[in-house]
Amino acid sequence: MEPVTLSLLIGISGSLIATLIFIGVSEFIRKGFLPWYADKVYRGVRIDGTWIMDTDRSKDEIQVSLTLRQHGEDISGNVVVEVEDSKMAFELIGRIQNMYFAAAAYPVSKRHIDPMTFLLHIDFLKGSLRMQGGMCLAKQAGDVKAYDEQCFIFQDS
The missing domain is CATH 1.20.5 (Single alpha-helices involved in coiled-coils or other helix-helix interfaces)
Incomplete structure (x- = not known):
């Protein structure tokens, strides 16, 4: 060469x-x-951990739990929704800004196509962190249901 x-x-x-x-x-x-x-x-509130919807305050037949991971303002995690006799799993991505948590959750299953959204205010009430606000979920195709005045209670970190 x-x-x-x-x-x-x-x-x-x-x-x-x-x-x-x-x-x-x-x-x-x-x-x-x-x-x-x-x-x-990051100097803001930490919301990573498990959050359970306060069913005592809810008028609806729905059970939601959030498992969140936090990197600064960015949030990711999983959502499990139980409506009537069905259980749905979602992957969540969101962000904290000005004490509001905004997120979108997309279904894990390829057989479920409807996402859900959250807009929750983070505050400290009665000795624990809470997130209060609304969420939207499609229970069936074309049937989008808004759940307002929902409260999520912090369970663990």
């Missing part, structure tokens, strides 16, 4: 390796370090 060709191959492969290292480091910083750092410097 000629020295020029060898130098060219070494230069190209070195550039490719450097590019891959740069992309890997930047993705680690973007997806790993920055969310971790944002979570550490």
Whole structure:
């Protein structure tokens, strides 16, 4: 192999390796370090943990539980909804801003297509954190039901 060709191959492969290292480091910083750092410097309320809907206050035949994970203002987690005789599981993504928790939940099952939404105010009442507000859920195709004045009580962290 000629020295020029060898130098060219070494230069190209070195550039490719450097590019891959740069992309890997930047993705680690973007997806790993920055969310971790944002979570550490976040000064707002922590809502990660399990939340159960207060069925004593609810007039509706629905049971909802939220399991939330928090990274700064960004929230993710799972929602389990029990309506009458059916049980539905959702993946939740949301955000906290100005003591309001806004989220959308998308079904885990490919056989269920209707999402649900939440807009809840976070406050501290009677010695515990609570989230109060409304949620929308489609129980059947074309039947969107709004549940207002719902209260979720913090269970654990």
